[in-house]
Amino acid sequence: MMLASKIQRRAFSASARNLSKVAVLGASGGIGQPLSLLMKLNPRVTELAVYDIRGGPGVAADLSHINTKSSVKGYDPTPAGLAAAIKGSEVVLIPAGVPRKPGMDRDDLFNTNASIVRDLAKAVAESAPEAKLLIISNPVNSTVPICAEVFKARGVYNPKTLFGVTTLDVVRASRFVSEIKGTDPKDENITVIGGHSGATIVPLFSQSNHPDLSSNAELVHRVQFGGDEVVKAKDGAGSATLSMAMAGARMAESVLRASQGEKGVIEPAFVDSPLFKDQGIDFFSSRVELGPNGIEKIHPVGNIDAVEQKLLEACLGDLKKNIEKGVAFVASNP
Ligand code: NAD
Ligand code: LMR
Numbered sequence: 001m002m003l004a005s006k007i008q009r010r011a012f013s014a015s016a017r018n019l020s021k022v023a024v025l026g027a028s029g030g031i032g033q034p035l036s037l038l039m040k041l042n043p044r045v046t047e048l049a050v051y052d053i054r055g056g057p058g059v060a061a062d063l064s065h066i067n068t069k070s071s072v073k074g075y076d077p078t079p080a081g082l083a084a085a086i087k088g089s090e091v092v093l094i095p096a097g098v099p100r101k102p103g104m105d106r107d108d109l110f111n112t113n114a115s116i117v118r119d120l121a122k123a124v125a126e127s128a129p130e131a132k133l134l135i136i137s138n139p140v141n142s143t144v145p146i147c148a149e150v151f152k153a154r155g156v157y158n159p160k161t162l163f164g165v166t167t168l169d170v171v172r173a174s175r176f177v178s179e180i181k182g183t184d185p186k187d188e189n190i191t192v193i194g195g196h197s198g199a200t201i202v203p204l205f206s207q208s209n210h211p212d213l214s215s216n217a218e219l220v221h222r223v224q225f226g227g228d229e230v231v232k233a234k235d236g237a238g239s240a241t242l243s244m245a246m247a248g249a250r251m252a253e254s255v256l257r258a259s260q261g262e263k264g265v266i267e268p269a270f271v272d273s274p275l276f277k278d279q280g281i282d283f284f285s286s287r288v289e290l291g292p293n294g295i296e297k298i299h300p301v302g303n304i305d306a307v308e309q310k311l312l313e314a315c316l317g318d319l320k321k322n323i324e325k326g327v328a329f330v331a332s333n334p
Contacts, residue, residue: 279316
Protein backbone atom coordinates (compact mmCIF):
# COMPACT_ATOMS: atom_id res chain seq x y z
CA MET A 1 0.00 0.00 0.00
CA MET A 2 2.76 2.38 1.03
CA LEU A 3 4.81 1.38 -1.99
CA ALA A 4 1.82 1.99 -4.27
CA SER A 5 1.32 5.47 -2.92
CA LYS A 6 5.07 6.21 -3.29
CA ILE A 7 4.96 5.09 -6.91
CA GLN A 8 1.87 7.22 -7.44
CA ARG A 9 3.61 10.23 -5.91
CA ARG A 10 6.63 9.68 -8.13
CA ALA A 11 4.42 9.41 -11.22
CA PHE A 12 2.69 12.60 -10.20
CA SER A 13 5.92 14.52 -9.68
CA ALA A 14 7.23 13.28 -13.05
CA SER A 15 4.20 14.68 -14.82
CA ALA A 16 4.37 17.84 -12.68
CA ARG A 17 7.76 18.55 -14.26
CA ASN A 18 5.94 18.56 -17.57
CA LEU A 19 3.76 21.54 -16.69
CA SER A 20 3.55 23.64 -19.84
CA LYS A 21 2.01 27.04 -20.24
CA VAL A 22 1.28 28.06 -23.83
CA ALA A 23 0.42 31.62 -24.80
CA VAL A 24 -1.33 32.56 -28.05
CA LEU A 25 -0.93 36.23 -29.06
CA GLY A 26 -3.55 37.13 -31.64
CA ALA A 27 -5.86 34.48 -30.22
CA SER A 28 -9.17 35.98 -31.43
CA GLY A 29 -8.22 35.87 -35.09
CA GLY A 30 -8.91 33.46 -37.91
CA ILE A 31 -5.90 31.35 -36.96
CA GLY A 32 -5.82 32.29 -33.29
CA GLN A 33 -9.21 30.80 -32.39
CA PRO A 34 -8.82 27.32 -33.91
CA LEU A 35 -5.17 27.24 -32.81
CA SER A 36 -6.21 28.04 -29.23
CA LEU A 37 -8.87 25.33 -29.50
CA LEU A 38 -6.27 22.77 -30.57
CA MET A 39 -4.00 23.86 -27.72
CA LYS A 40 -6.92 23.44 -25.29
CA LEU A 41 -7.35 19.90 -26.59
CA ASN A 42 -3.65 19.09 -26.23
CA PRO A 43 -3.01 17.17 -22.98
CA ARG A 44 0.61 18.41 -22.87
CA VAL A 45 -0.68 21.95 -22.28
CA THR A 46 -1.48 22.65 -18.65
CA GLU A 47 -2.23 26.39 -18.91
CA LEU A 48 -3.44 28.32 -21.94
CA ALA A 49 -3.04 32.10 -22.10
CA VAL A 50 -5.29 33.84 -24.61
CA TYR A 51 -4.32 37.35 -25.68
CA ASP A 52 -5.52 39.66 -28.43
CA ILE A 53 -6.07 43.39 -28.84
CA ARG A 54 -9.76 42.54 -28.96
CA GLY A 55 -11.85 39.69 -27.66
CA GLY A 56 -9.29 37.66 -25.71
CA PRO A 57 -11.38 37.18 -22.55
CA GLY A 58 -14.41 36.09 -24.62
CA VAL A 59 -12.46 33.44 -26.52
CA ALA A 60 -10.96 32.27 -23.22
CA ALA A 61 -14.39 32.02 -21.51
CA ASP A 62 -15.66 29.92 -24.41
CA LEU A 63 -12.61 27.58 -24.40
CA SER A 64 -12.69 27.26 -20.62
CA HIS A 65 -15.89 25.18 -20.77
CA ILE A 66 -14.14 22.42 -22.70
CA ASN A 67 -13.63 19.51 -20.34
CA THR A 68 -9.90 19.01 -20.68
CA LYS A 69 -7.62 19.49 -17.68
CA SER A 70 -5.79 22.68 -18.70
CA SER A 71 -6.74 26.05 -17.26
CA VAL A 72 -7.54 28.88 -19.68
CA LYS A 73 -7.22 32.57 -19.03
CA GLY A 74 -7.99 35.55 -21.23
CA TYR A 75 -6.02 38.75 -20.77
CA ASP A 76 -6.92 42.39 -21.22
CA PRO A 77 -5.33 44.25 -24.11
CA THR A 78 -3.05 46.31 -21.87
CA PRO A 79 0.73 46.14 -21.39
CA ALA A 80 0.13 44.50 -18.00
CA GLY A 81 -2.30 42.00 -19.56
CA LEU A 82 0.19 41.14 -22.29
CA ALA A 83 3.03 40.71 -19.79
CA ALA A 84 0.92 38.45 -17.58
CA ALA A 85 -0.22 36.37 -20.57
CA ILE A 86 3.38 35.74 -21.60
CA LYS A 87 5.02 35.27 -18.19
CA GLY A 88 6.00 31.68 -17.39
CA SER A 89 5.23 30.37 -20.88
CA GLU A 90 7.09 27.39 -22.27
CA VAL A 91 5.79 28.23 -25.76
CA VAL A 92 4.53 31.53 -27.17
CA LEU A 93 2.70 31.36 -30.50
CA ILE A 94 2.24 34.59 -32.49
CA PRO A 95 -0.45 34.60 -35.18
CA ALA A 96 -1.19 38.33 -34.68
CA GLY A 97 -1.37 40.57 -37.73
CA VAL A 98 -3.27 41.16 -40.94
CA PRO A 99 -3.72 38.45 -43.59
CA ARG A 100 -3.49 38.85 -47.37
CA LYS A 101 -6.24 39.77 -49.80
CA PRO A 102 -6.25 38.65 -53.46
CA GLY A 103 -3.53 40.37 -55.48
CA MET A 104 -1.20 40.87 -52.51
CA ASP A 105 1.97 38.99 -51.78
CA ARG A 106 3.16 38.37 -48.23
CA ASP A 107 5.65 41.23 -48.38
CA ASP A 108 2.69 43.61 -48.85
CA LEU A 109 1.81 42.82 -45.21
CA PHE A 110 5.17 44.06 -43.97
CA ASN A 111 4.14 47.67 -43.27
CA THR A 112 1.38 46.60 -40.87
CA ASN A 113 2.75 43.40 -39.39
CA ALA A 114 6.38 44.39 -38.81
CA SER A 115 5.50 46.74 -35.97
CA ILE A 116 2.89 44.36 -34.50
CA VAL A 117 5.46 41.56 -34.31
CA ARG A 118 8.23 43.91 -33.09
CA ASP A 119 6.05 45.07 -30.19
CA LEU A 120 4.95 41.57 -29.22
CA ALA A 121 8.57 40.38 -29.43
CA LYS A 122 9.55 43.22 -27.06
CA ALA A 123 6.97 41.97 -24.58
CA VAL A 124 8.25 38.39 -24.87
CA ALA A 125 11.85 39.59 -24.43
CA GLU A 126 10.74 41.34 -21.23
CA SER A 127 8.44 38.74 -19.70
CA ALA A 128 9.58 35.31 -20.95
CA PRO A 129 12.88 35.57 -22.86
CA GLU A 130 13.46 31.85 -22.33
CA ALA A 131 10.18 30.78 -24.00
CA LYS A 132 10.18 28.99 -27.32
CA LEU A 133 8.80 31.63 -29.67
CA LEU A 134 6.86 30.41 -32.72
CA ILE A 135 6.15 33.11 -35.30
CA ILE A 136 3.23 32.62 -37.66
CA SER A 137 2.62 36.27 -38.67
CA ASN A 138 3.64 37.09 -42.23
CA PRO A 139 5.92 37.83 -43.89
CA VAL A 140 7.67 35.10 -41.84
CA ASN A 141 10.91 35.62 -43.84
CA SER A 142 11.08 39.13 -42.30
CA THR A 143 9.16 38.85 -39.01
CA VAL A 144 11.55 36.20 -37.63
CA PRO A 145 14.64 38.41 -38.20
CA ILE A 146 12.65 41.26 -36.61
CA CYS A 147 12.22 39.18 -33.44
CA ALA A 148 15.91 38.27 -33.43
CA GLU A 149 16.91 41.95 -33.63
CA VAL A 150 14.50 42.88 -30.82
CA PHE A 151 15.98 40.16 -28.60
CA LYS A 152 19.57 41.09 -29.51
CA ALA A 153 18.95 44.74 -28.61
CA ARG A 154 17.89 43.61 -25.14
CA GLY A 155 20.76 41.15 -24.70
CA VAL A 156 18.44 38.13 -24.46
CA TYR A 157 18.72 36.59 -27.93
CA ASN A 158 18.89 32.81 -27.89
CA PRO A 159 18.86 31.53 -31.49
CA LYS A 160 17.84 28.09 -30.23
CA THR A 161 14.38 29.25 -29.16
CA LEU A 162 13.19 31.30 -32.15
CA PHE A 163 11.17 29.58 -34.90
CA GLY A 164 9.39 30.77 -38.02
CA VAL A 165 6.51 28.36 -38.55
CA THR A 166 6.78 26.82 -42.03
CA THR A 167 4.92 23.65 -41.11
CA LEU A 168 2.00 24.48 -43.39
CA ASP A 169 4.27 24.08 -46.42
CA VAL A 170 5.21 20.60 -45.23
CA VAL A 171 1.58 19.74 -44.52
CA ARG A 172 0.53 20.93 -47.99
CA ALA A 173 3.32 19.05 -49.77
CA SER A 174 2.34 15.85 -47.98
CA ARG A 175 -1.34 16.28 -48.81
CA PHE A 176 -0.83 17.25 -52.46
CA VAL A 177 1.49 14.27 -53.08
CA SER A 178 -0.97 11.89 -51.46
CA GLU A 179 -3.69 13.17 -53.79
CA ILE A 180 -1.51 12.49 -56.85
CA LYS A 181 -0.25 9.10 -55.71
CA GLY A 182 -3.41 7.86 -53.98
CA THR A 183 -1.50 7.31 -50.73
CA ASP A 184 -2.11 8.12 -47.08
CA PRO A 185 -0.63 11.57 -46.34
CA LYS A 186 0.77 10.27 -43.06
CA ASP A 187 3.21 8.18 -45.11
CA GLU A 188 4.28 11.15 -47.24
CA ASN A 189 6.95 13.05 -45.38
CA ILE A 190 8.22 15.83 -47.66
CA THR A 191 11.02 18.11 -46.52
CA VAL A 192 10.46 21.73 -47.51
CA ILE A 193 13.38 24.13 -47.14
CA GLY A 194 14.10 27.84 -47.63
CA GLY A 195 11.56 30.35 -46.41
CA HIS A 196 7.81 30.87 -46.37
CA SER A 197 6.75 32.74 -49.47
CA GLY A 198 6.51 31.90 -53.17
CA ALA A 199 9.88 31.11 -54.70
CA THR A 200 11.56 30.89 -51.29
CA ILE A 201 9.54 27.71 -50.58
CA VAL A 202 11.57 24.75 -51.91
CA PRO A 203 10.05 21.26 -51.62
CA LEU A 204 12.57 18.43 -51.88
CA PHE A 205 10.67 15.65 -53.61
CA SER A 206 13.96 13.99 -54.59
CA GLN A 207 14.32 13.06 -50.90
CA SER A 208 10.77 11.69 -50.65
CA ASN A 209 9.12 8.37 -51.51
CA HIS A 210 8.59 9.76 -55.03
CA PRO A 211 11.85 11.30 -56.32
CA ASP A 212 10.30 11.60 -59.80
CA LEU A 213 7.95 14.32 -58.53
CA SER A 214 10.67 16.98 -58.45
CA SER A 215 10.14 17.36 -62.20
CA ASN A 216 6.38 17.85 -61.73
CA ALA A 217 6.41 21.64 -62.18
CA GLU A 218 2.69 21.96 -61.47
CA LEU A 219 3.07 20.24 -58.09
CA VAL A 220 6.13 22.28 -57.15
CA HIS A 221 4.22 25.45 -58.06
CA ARG A 222 1.22 24.32 -56.02
CA VAL A 223 3.37 23.87 -52.91
CA GLN A 224 5.09 27.22 -53.45
CA PHE A 225 1.82 29.05 -54.06
CA GLY A 226 -0.63 26.98 -51.98
CA GLY A 227 -1.32 30.05 -49.85
CA ASP A 228 -2.51 31.96 -52.93
CA GLU A 229 -4.99 29.18 -53.71
CA VAL A 230 -6.70 29.80 -50.35
CA VAL A 231 -6.47 33.60 -50.55
CA LYS A 232 -8.17 33.47 -53.96
CA ALA A 233 -10.90 31.07 -52.81
CA LYS A 234 -11.62 33.18 -49.70
CA ASP A 235 -12.04 36.13 -52.05
CA GLY A 236 -11.12 38.98 -49.73
CA ALA A 237 -11.99 37.26 -46.45
CA GLY A 238 -8.38 36.41 -45.57
CA SER A 239 -5.97 33.53 -46.00
CA ALA A 240 -5.47 30.03 -44.63
CA THR A 241 -6.68 29.79 -41.05
CA LEU A 242 -7.87 26.24 -40.35
CA SER A 243 -5.01 24.42 -42.08
CA MET A 244 -2.64 26.92 -40.47
CA ALA A 245 -4.10 26.28 -37.04
CA MET A 246 -3.49 22.56 -37.57
CA ALA A 247 0.06 23.20 -38.78
CA GLY A 248 0.81 25.60 -35.89
CA ALA A 249 -0.58 23.11 -33.40
CA ARG A 250 1.60 20.38 -34.90
CA MET A 251 4.70 22.56 -34.55
CA ALA A 252 3.80 23.51 -30.97
CA GLU A 253 3.17 19.85 -30.13
CA SER A 254 6.59 18.90 -31.56
CA VAL A 255 8.30 21.62 -29.51
CA LEU A 256 6.46 20.45 -26.36
CA ARG A 257 7.27 16.78 -27.00
CA ALA A 258 10.95 17.67 -27.24
CA SER A 259 10.74 19.98 -24.21
CA GLN A 260 9.27 17.11 -22.25
CA GLY A 261 12.21 14.85 -23.11
CA GLU A 262 11.21 13.01 -26.29
CA LYS A 263 14.19 12.35 -28.57
CA GLY A 264 14.37 12.47 -32.36
CA VAL A 265 11.63 15.08 -32.89
CA ILE A 266 12.31 16.79 -36.21
CA GLU A 267 10.39 19.57 -37.95
CA PRO A 268 11.45 21.89 -40.74
CA ALA A 269 11.37 25.47 -39.41
CA PHE A 270 12.76 28.88 -40.38
CA VAL A 271 15.55 29.45 -37.88
CA ASP A 272 18.86 31.20 -37.32
CA SER A 273 20.91 28.76 -39.37
CA PRO A 274 24.57 28.28 -40.27
CA LEU A 275 23.74 26.70 -43.64
CA PHE A 276 23.98 29.79 -45.87
CA LYS A 277 25.58 32.35 -43.55
CA ASP A 278 28.59 32.47 -45.87
CA GLN A 279 26.21 33.96 -48.46
CA GLY A 280 24.89 36.52 -45.99
CA ILE A 281 21.69 34.57 -45.26
CA ASP A 282 21.25 34.25 -41.51
CA PHE A 283 17.88 32.47 -41.44
CA PHE A 284 16.89 29.38 -43.36
CA SER A 285 14.40 26.58 -43.03
CA SER A 286 15.68 23.02 -43.06
CA ARG A 287 15.02 19.96 -40.93
CA VAL A 288 15.49 21.01 -37.32
CA GLU A 289 15.94 18.52 -34.51
CA LEU A 290 14.27 19.69 -31.33
CA GLY A 291 15.31 19.17 -27.72
CA PRO A 292 14.46 20.40 -24.23
CA ASN A 293 16.21 23.73 -24.90
CA GLY A 294 14.75 24.30 -28.36
CA ILE A 295 16.93 23.65 -31.38
CA GLU A 296 19.26 20.71 -30.82
CA LYS A 297 20.60 20.29 -34.34
CA ILE A 298 20.09 21.91 -37.74
CA HIS A 299 20.29 19.32 -40.47
CA PRO A 300 22.01 20.17 -43.76
CA VAL A 301 20.00 20.36 -46.97
CA GLY A 302 21.40 16.99 -48.11
CA ASN A 303 21.47 15.67 -51.67
CA ILE A 304 19.15 17.46 -54.07
CA ASP A 305 18.68 17.14 -57.81
CA ALA A 306 19.36 19.68 -60.56
CA VAL A 307 15.78 21.00 -60.62
CA GLU A 308 15.85 21.60 -56.88
CA GLN A 309 19.30 23.19 -57.11
CA LYS A 310 17.81 25.80 -59.45
CA LEU A 311 14.86 26.38 -57.08
CA LEU A 312 17.30 26.81 -54.21
CA GLU A 313 19.30 29.43 -56.10
CA ALA A 314 16.11 31.43 -56.78
CA CYS A 315 15.10 31.04 -53.13
CA LEU A 316 18.35 32.39 -51.72
CA GLY A 317 18.18 35.67 -53.67
CA ASP A 318 14.67 36.52 -52.45
CA LEU A 319 15.32 35.29 -48.93
CA LYS A 320 18.35 37.52 -48.47
CA LYS A 321 16.28 40.62 -49.36
CA ASN A 322 13.40 39.61 -47.05
CA ILE A 323 15.76 39.05 -44.12
CA GLU A 324 17.62 42.31 -44.70
CA LYS A 325 14.31 44.17 -44.79
CA GLY A 326 13.38 42.86 -41.34
CA VAL A 327 16.78 43.71 -39.87
CA ALA A 328 16.71 47.22 -41.39
CA PHE A 329 13.21 47.82 -40.01
CA VAL A 330 14.31 47.29 -36.41
CA ALA A 331 17.46 49.35 -36.95
CA SER A 332 15.38 52.36 -37.99
CA ASN A 333 12.30 51.64 -35.84
CA PRO A 334 13.71 50.16 -32.64
P1 NAD B 1 -6.89 37.70 -38.57
O1 NAD B 1 -7.00 39.11 -39.00
O2 NAD B 1 -8.08 36.83 -38.68
O3 NAD B 1 -6.40 37.62 -37.08
C1 NAD B 1 -5.33 38.37 -36.60
C2 NAD B 1 -5.57 38.68 -35.14
O4 NAD B 1 -4.44 39.40 -34.66
C3 NAD B 1 -6.82 39.56 -34.88
O5 NAD B 1 -7.64 38.94 -33.94
C4 NAD B 1 -6.23 40.85 -34.35
O6 NAD B 1 -7.06 41.50 -33.40
C5 NAD B 1 -4.94 40.36 -33.73
N1 NAD B 1 -3.95 41.38 -33.51
C6 NAD B 1 -3.60 42.42 -34.29
N2 NAD B 1 -2.65 43.17 -33.70
C7 NAD B 1 -2.38 42.56 -32.52
C8 NAD B 1 -1.49 42.86 -31.45
N3 NAD B 1 -0.68 43.90 -31.47
N4 NAD B 1 -1.48 42.02 -30.39
C9 NAD B 1 -2.31 40.95 -30.35
N5 NAD B 1 -3.18 40.64 -31.32
C10 NAD B 1 -3.21 41.44 -32.39
O7 NAD B 1 -5.66 37.06 -39.39
P2 NAD B 1 -5.29 35.51 -39.56
O8 NAD B 1 -5.97 34.96 -40.74
O9 NAD B 1 -5.43 34.85 -38.25
O10 NAD B 1 -3.72 35.63 -39.94
C11 NAD B 1 -2.80 36.12 -39.01
C12 NAD B 1 -1.39 36.17 -39.62
O11 NAD B 1 -0.91 34.86 -39.89
C13 NAD B 1 -1.32 36.91 -40.95
O12 NAD B 1 -0.17 37.73 -40.96
C14 NAD B 1 -1.19 35.81 -41.97
O13 NAD B 1 -0.54 36.22 -43.15
C15 NAD B 1 -0.34 34.83 -41.20
N6 NAD B 1 -0.35 33.45 -41.70
C16 NAD B 1 0.81 32.76 -41.66
C17 NAD B 1 0.86 31.45 -42.09
C18 NAD B 1 2.14 30.68 -42.03
O14 NAD B 1 2.23 29.62 -42.67
N7 NAD B 1 3.13 31.08 -41.28
C19 NAD B 1 -0.30 30.84 -42.58
C20 NAD B 1 -1.48 31.56 -42.60
C21 NAD B 1 -1.50 32.88 -42.17
C1 LMR C 1 -0.17 30.54 -46.25
O1 LMR C 1 0.82 29.98 -46.71
O2 LMR C 1 -1.32 30.10 -46.42
C2 LMR C 1 0.01 31.77 -45.42
O3 LMR C 1 1.33 32.24 -45.46
C3 LMR C 1 -0.99 32.85 -45.70
C4 LMR C 1 -0.82 33.48 -47.04
O4 LMR C 1 -0.76 34.72 -47.11
O5 LMR C 1 -0.78 32.78 -48.04
